[in-house]
Amino acid sequence: MSGTSLEPGAFAARIAERTQAMRRARVAERLLAADDSLWGDDAGRRAVARDRLGWVRSAFAMRERAAEFRTFARDAVARGMKRALLLGMGGSSLAPEVLARVRGVQPQGLPLTVLDDTSPEAVRAVAAAHEPATTLVLVASKSGGTVEVASFERAFFSRAQSALGGNAGANFVAITDPGTALATQAREKRYAHVFTNPKDIGGRYSVLSCFGLVPAALLGLDPDELCRAAIAEHDAFAGAPAAGGSAGSGGDALAIGAALGELALAGRDKLTLVLAPPLAALGAWIEQLVAESTGKDGRGILPVDGERLAAPETYGNDRVFVSVSLGAPDAATARALGALEAAGHPVLRWERDSTLGLGAEFLRWELVTAVAGAVIGVDPFDEPNVAEAKAATKAVLEQVRSQGRSAASAPRATDGALELHAPPAVDLAGADVRAWARALVRLARPGDYAAILAFLHRTAPRQEAIERVRHAWRAAARVATTVGYGPRYLHSTGQLHKGGPASGVFLQLTAEDGDEPIPGEAYSFRTLRDAQAAGDFDVLARHGRRVVRVHLGGDADAGLEKLAEAFEGAATAS
Numbered sequence: 001m002s003g004t005s006l007e008p009g010a011f012a013a014r015i016a017e018r019t020q021a022m023r024r025a026r027v028a029e030r031l032l033a034a035d036d037s038l039w040g041d042d043a044g045r046r047a048v049a050r051d052r053l054g055w056v057r058s059a060f061a062m063r064e065r066a067a068e069f070r071t072f073a074r075d076a077v078a079r080g081m082k083r084a085l086l087l088g089m090g091g092s093s094l095a096p097e098v099l100a101r102v103r104g105v106q107p108q109g110l111p112l113t114v115l116d117d118t119s120p121e122a123v124r125a126v127a128a129a130h131e132p133a134t135t136l137v138l139v140a141s142k143s144g145g146t147v148e149v150a151s152f153e154r155a156f157f158s159r160a161q162s163a164l165g166g167n168a169g170a171n172f173v174a175i176t177d178p179g180t181a182l183a184t185q186a187r188e189k190r191y192a193h194v195f196t197n198p199k200d201i202g203g204r205y206s207v208l209s210c211f212g213l214v215p216a217a218l219l220g221l222d223p224d225e226l227c228r229a230a231i232a233e234h235d236a237f238a239g240a241p242a243a244g245g246s247a248g249s250g251g252d253a254l255a256i257g258a259a260l261g262e263l264a265l266a267g268r269d270k271l272t273l274v275l276a277p278p279l280a281a282l283g284a285w286i287e288q289l290v291a292e293s294t295g296k297d298g299r300g301i302l303p304v305d306g307e308r309l310a311a312p313e314t315y316g317n318d319r320v321f322v323s324v325s326l327g328a329p330d331a332a333t334a335r336a337l338g339a340l341e342a343a344g345h346p347v348l349r350w351e352r353d354s355t356l357g358l359g360a361e362f363l364r365w366e367l368v369t370a371v372a373g374a375v376i377g378v379d380p381f382d383e384p385n386v387a388e389a390k391a392a393t394k395a396v397l398e399q400v401r402s403q404g405r406s407a408a409s410a411p412r413a414t415d416g417a418l419e420l421h422a423p424p425a426v427d428l429a430g431a432d433v434r435a436w437a438r439a440l441v442r443l444a445r446p447g448d449y450a451a452i453l454a455f456l457h458r459t460a461p462r463q464e465a466i467e468r469v470r471h472a473w474r475a476a477a478r479v480a481t482t483v484g485y486g487p488r489y490l491h492s493t494g495q496l497h498k499g500g501p502a503s504g505v506f507l508q509l510t511a512e513d514g515d516e517p518i519p520g521e522a523y524s525f526r527t528l529r530d531a532q533a534a535g536d537f538d539v540l541a542r543h544g545r546r547v548v549r550v551h552l553g554g555d556a557d558a559g560l561e562k563l564a565e566a567f568e569g570a571a572t573a574s
Contacts, residue, residue, distance in 0.1 A: 004252040004350040006259055011266055018375065019258040028237050028250035031370060037376050044316055052381035054200030054432045055366055058208045059230035059359070060197070066224035069205070069217035072193065076218065080422075081171070082134040084092075084110040084218045085126065087152035088211075091203025092140035092175070094285045095362075096215035101281035102355055105519045109220020110136065116488045116534045118529040120516040121457035125156060127404040132163040134157075137172045139191075140211055142203045143187045143430030144180025147393070148487060151518045151528060157189065175210050176430070187342035197470040202381055203491075204289050209483070229359030237367055244556050245543055253367040254346060256322075258369065260282075261375025263320045263346055264301045265342060268355070269448065270480040272304040272315075274323040274333065274409075278355060280306075286365055287482075288492035293369045293380035296497020301372060302449055302496060304480045308471060309336040312343035316478050318447050323349040324361070369418030385499040385539075387397050389490050417553030418562065423541040423542035428548060436550070437566035441574065443546050444477040451497065455533040457484035469507075472567035476574040477507075487532045494536065496542050506547040508537055509563075 005562045020026075030038055034056055036049035078085075082354035093116040100112045137156055139402050141149040158170035170189035174201050176182040177199045186194045196209040206212065208230050208243040212225040260271060271290060274281050283305035296299045304319075321340055323329060328351065329337065341347045352361060370520030373380030412420035422428045428439045444450055450473045452466055470481045484493050485509075497504055510533050515526040523531070533549075540547040 002411075004256065004348070004421045006255060006348050008259060008263070008346045009341070009344045011263055011268070011346060013260045014266070014546060015259045017525030019255050022254060022258050022371070023249060027371065027374065028239065030240055031367070031556050032234070038370075039379050039381075040377070044206075048227040048379055048382045051200055052202040052205070053078065053381065054198045055202070055205035055208065057127075057234075058198070058201055058236065059227040059363065062208055062210075062213055063224055063231070066213070066222070066227065066545055069223045072214070072294070073109070073217040073220070076136050079111065080134060081110060081453055083130055084112045084136045084138060084232075085130050085156070086112060086114045086138040086140055086215055087149050087156065089116050089148045090288060090305070091144060091206050091490065092149075092211050092289055093190040093488070094204075094492075095207035095212040098281050098285045099212065099219060099221065099358070100360060103216075103219065103221055104277060111216045112215055112219050112313065117457060117485065117489055118151065118525050119455065119457040119513055120525045120529070121513040122523050123152075123516045124514075125457070127156070132160040132168075133217040136217075137372065138175060139172060139176075139182060139186070140175040140207065140214065141182050142177050142211070144176045145184030147307045147528070149182075151521070151525065154519045154521065155284050155516065155525075168309065170412065171401070173214075179415045194308050204534065205366050207285070208337070208359065219446075225356065226252050226359035226362075228356050230363040233363040233367075238375040242345070242534065245403070246367065249372075252350065253364050254371055256364075257368040257371025258375060259348060260301060260320065261372035264299075264372070265316055265377050268320045268346060269300065269322070270302050270304055270318045272307060272319050272480070273320045273323055274309060274329075274337065276325040276329065278326055279361075281362065284492075285362075289365055289369050290372075291493040291496040291500075292383055292491070294373055294376060294378055295493070295500035296382070296384060297499065298375050298377050298501060299378055300496045301376070301499030302348060302480060302482070302500070303493075304449075304482055305482060306467075307474065307481060309333065310474075311342050312345060315340075315345065316446050318480065320346040320348065323347065325349070325351050326354060327351055327454075351541050362401075383495045387530070388498060389494055389536045392539050393531045394535075396531035396534055397523055397528070400527055410444055411551070416562075417555065419549065419551040419558055421537075421549040421554070423547065424543070425541075425548055426548060431548075433562055433566040434569055437563070437570040438573070440475065440507060440548060440571050441476040441507065441567075444473075446478070448477075448503045448505055448522065449473070449480040449482060450477065450505050450507070451482045451484065451493070453484050453489060453506055453536070454487055455508065455510045456528055456552075457513060458485050462464055462556055462560055465557070465564045466509075466566035468564035469560075469567045472564070476567070476571040486536070487529070490536060497545065498539060502544065502547060506540055506545060508547065508549040509532060509552060509560075510549060511552040511559065512554045513556065
């Protein structure tokens with residue numbers, strides 16, 4: 001792999017001082033030794049870290065299980081499986097999605113689909129594309145009780161029972177921690193296999209464990225190859241002689257983590273990812289890892305994934321750009337990064353030789369995030385605010401169980417099929433969608449970010465329309481922008497939205513898209529999805545966040561087109 005280039009501009013001296021201080025404090029050596037005091041002496045923090053540091057050496061342990069994973073995958077193909085479907089959420093779904101999109105299915109592997117979307121449209125589309133008799137279903141949940149995963153499992157196990165009768169369990173596999181309700185359920189339903197993961201690996205750090213390596217093997221990838229690449233990154237962090245460093249130097253990963261942490265303390269807390277197209281899918285995984293790990297106690301580093309590069313004057317003074325490419329970046333990207341450097345924006349770059357280095361890239365970002373957490377003074381292993389949205393969702397669902405429906409709020413304004421909802425504290429005057437867009441632009445201040453939270457089934461036309469909203473909002477307000485699809489973002493950037501700095505302006509999007517039942521439940525997928533949207537909206541409002549919901553009605557595509565035109569008009573007028 002080519003070397004790392006750090007061009008921190010005016011922050012060079014303070015970053016160098018921080019990096020040297022971390023080397024003197026033996027941070028790399030202590031992290032690899034699972035020293036739980038790196039993130040403070042608080043007993044609670046240390047207890048959380050103590051239970052979550054298994055990822056540091058996971059590649060070594062999992063390499064010993066590589067043959068087990070390969071044999072399992074070969075057997076699945078041999079008994080006639082044609083596709084694999086993973087039911088997951090957050091850490092259990094994002095890493096397999098990266099592997100499927102970056103590396104793809106190999107000869108003798110199975111195409112892998114990931115379902116982490118509770119919208120009825122998504123559930124219908126996945127069900128239609130997967131024949132129960134020839135689909136291997138992976139049910140992946142660290143806790144074994146994630147509501148989305150449990151709901152998916154009920155729906156797809158019921159379909160398998162209809163097709164296969166008492167043999168339905170033979171096409172199901174569980175990946176979970178020891179002793180969970182999912183492990184018990186898998187035995188009762190006679191699943192084909194249960195992969196038990198080490199309990200000391202947190203979900204977002206679990207890619208180099210059963211949660212990532214079992215799907216990798218099914219794709220036809222070699223788990224041993226992924227682990228070997230990660231071990232090389234581990235050794236470089238350790239400063240092992242083979243890596244050409246001095247013992248405990250931390251290598252590139254420590255330098256990057258120190259830089260990102262120090263830049264965040266200096267106000268450059270918008271980590272803007274510039275990923276080569278073959279690596280683009282890595283962005284959502286990095287987004288969860290960094291946002292959920294650092295966004296708490298009023299602090300945090302916001303990953304910005306998927307924004308198009310623009311001229312330097314487009315950006316505020318809160319950005320740091322990180323470029324990861326396969327070989328040298330293309331000429332246009334190189335010119336854009338050079339212009340950003342020349343304008344004084346910090347730019348970090350490194351290159352991978354090929355996607356075969358994906359295992360190393362995974363571990364690098366985990367190390368970088370742990371180091372950056374130590375710099376900004378947060379515990380990178382807990383997620384204290386994620387539970388708030390879960391509790392709010394549960395309260396809505398309990399209301400549905402007891403009363404048959406949930407309470408609906410009246411809109412503040414309407415424009416045709418579009419409805420505007422906002423807490424009383426949010427000043428959002430305007431009778432039509434164009435006025436709403438102008439008001440949302442005005443809500444954003446320098447150093448803020450704009451987050452679009454879409455509780456919609458993701459399709460190419462919808463994504464294109466949302467990107468138009470996003471980039472028009474950026475042009476009009478000169479703020480960083482992010483896009484998250486619900487409910488997956490609740491297990492990712494949702495932690496930072498509530499626990500991080502109060503610098504977000506949130507536009508939640510909802511729509512009507514029919515319904516699908518959840519067998520054995522009093523509520524359906526539409527009710528679950530709507531409860532998750534309502535719960536998150538309420539929690540953001542309680543935290544005093546500037547949150548607005550636009551309900552798109554029964555034609556999400558038409559509503560998004562109208563919204564995109566309104567934001568583009570606001571950008572032109574600004």
